[in-house]
Amino acid sequence: MRNEPLKQVGKQFGIEKYSTVSSIVERVKHEMNVDSGFKKRVQTLIKQIDKSQRQT
Numbered sequence: 001m002r003n004e005p006l007k008q009v010g011k012q013f014g015i016e017k018y019s020t021v022s023s024i025v026e027r028v029k030h031e032m033n034v035d036s037g038f039k040k041r042v043q044t045l046i047k048q049i050d051k052s053q054r055q056t
C-alpha cells in the first residue's frame with residue numbers, strides 16, 4: 001500500500017489487529033510473485049485507485 005501504518009489500513013477495512021493486516025499484505029505479495037494474472041489485477045486496481053484519488 002502507500003506506506004500507511006498497518007493499524008490505519010486495518011481501520012479502513014474493519015480489521016482491528018494490525019498483525020492480521022500484516023499477514024494479508026504478505027500473502028498478497030507472495031501471490032503477486034507466483035501468479036502473474038493476480039499481479040496484473042492488483043496493479044490494475046492500484047492504478048484505478050491512484051487515478052480516482054488524483055481526481056478528487
